[in-house]
Amino acid sequence: MIKEKKSLKNTTSSRRKFFKTAAKAGAVAAATVAMPNIATAGSHAKTLKMQAAWPSGANIFFEMAGDYCKMVEEMSGGSLKIDLQPVGAVVKTSEIGQAVSSGVVDMGHWVTAYWYGKNPAASLFGTGPSYGMSSQEVMGWMEYGGGRKLYDETLAKVGFDYIGFFHMPMPAQPFGWFKKNVTKVSDVKGMKYRTVGLATNVLTAMGMVVRQLPGGEIQPAMKTGLIEAAEFNNPTSDSQFGMQDVSKHYHLGSFHQSQEMFEIPVNKKTYNSLSPAHQAILKNAAYAANSDNYFKALVRYSNDLAKLMNEHKVNVYQTSDAILAEQLKGWDKVIGDFTKKDAFFKKIVDSQKAYAKKVMKYLLMNQPNYKLAYENEFGPIGKVKI
Known part of the structure; x- marks a missing residue:
């Protein structure tokens, strides 16, 4: 009986050692699996x-x-x-x-x-x-x-x-920075202006003299008179370029680059x-x-627009309907000219038109007049101080 009891004790002890060793081995194995991922994310x-x-x-x-x-x-x-x-x-x-x-x-x-x-x-x-x-x-x-x-x-x-x-x-890009408030098409005819892409053709069709310049050259060009007006992209970027130092008239919302x-x-x-x-x-x-x-x-664009208005005394306007309408005429001419001479260009335009005709009918009919809701709370948008 004593021998059997001793044997049972030894067996129990052996089992405990086995499970303890197995647990350690499992932990090591788990660590081994995890470590390559850490190495991959780091040194490799x-x-x-x-x-x-x-x-x-x-x-x-x-x-x-x-x-x-x-x-x-x-x-x-x-x-x-x-x-x-x-x-x-x-x-x-x-x-x-x-x-x-x-x-x-x-x-x-x-x-x-x-x-x-x-x-x-x-x-x-x-x-x-x-x-x-x-x-x-x-x-x-x-x-x-x-x-x-x-x-x-x-x-x-x-x-x-x-x-x-x-x-x-x-968001739709501003028409940009001008020496005065421009409301009529005649105000911008002959004006030396900076933009890029197809907008150069559109605004040329409006009678503007367009120059394509990199963003960093816009403000110096206005300062020296190489150009009289310019757009880049948004209130934050424009203020970072220092446009408020060469102009106090900023026109938002334009079709020359509306997307x-x-x-x-x-x-x-x-x-x-x-x-x-x-x-x-x-x-x-x-x-x-x-x-x-x-x-x-x-958030950033609206905050920086407020700074331009309040700290730098910039006059901010919505681009007039007269100028917007002329821009659309310019687009009609430019797109018409390109599609007549370039079949591939026409293929892209046709695809966009088909998509816009269907999708925008739904979207424009479905959207309520958000401006109406805004003005109901804050008053006429042109008079709201931010």
Whole structure:
């Protein structure tokens, strides 16, 4: 009996040692499984180089590019990073598309109007005619109305070898900064004015003398008299450029560029070398940045408009209906001219029109008069102090 009892005790002890050892082994195995992920996210992370068309520092567009990069890193758990460089760090703005295509940089951050010189159709993917659409609806056409296929065809036509993503549906851009309040078409005829893309053709058709200048050259050009009026994009960017120091008359809401969004080109070979998960992250981070950037823009743009009015004594106007109507006539002429001589351009325009005719009928009929609700609470919009 004593021997049997001893044997039972030894057996119990052995079992305890076995389970204790197994538990330790399990913990080690679990740690072994987890550790490679940590190493991948750290020392073996994939880093892509992106050059933006915007200067670093106080520039909301560069900040928004950075937002996208941060989302990519966070969504990948640190296994995919983007090294964001400012304008001119590697190539000039006009060279970004080719630099991405050839692999000099992996990615870019700009707008399609910046390669308008290679093919006017580029402007249709951001700074084209409205047909009642805002940037939100143009992006809807891109993803669900056949726009992406046409965009890819346009890239092939100009020789760009990249995959493109879009984000940040920009609010309608201001007509811009003038030396006086302009309300009639005759007020702007012959005026030296800065814009880019198809808007150059539209405003030329209105009788303006248009010059295409990079953002950083606009304010100095107005100061020296090279141009008499200019637009860039929004109250935040415009104030960061110091436009309030050369003009006190700011006209909002124009059809010359009533919709635009950022384009993120990614070198095709680089993109195809990534894992499906990383490819999905690059795509879906653009969707995430799309919403976040827009929410941020509404707050920042309205805050900076208030500063322009209250601190810098800038006079702010809504662009007159007379000028807006003339802009639409200009668009009719420009689009008519291009579609007559370019079948592919016409193909894109026809696609946009078909989408706008159906979608905007629903949207415009469904939307209540939001201005009526605003003025019911705050009074006439032109007299509201912010």
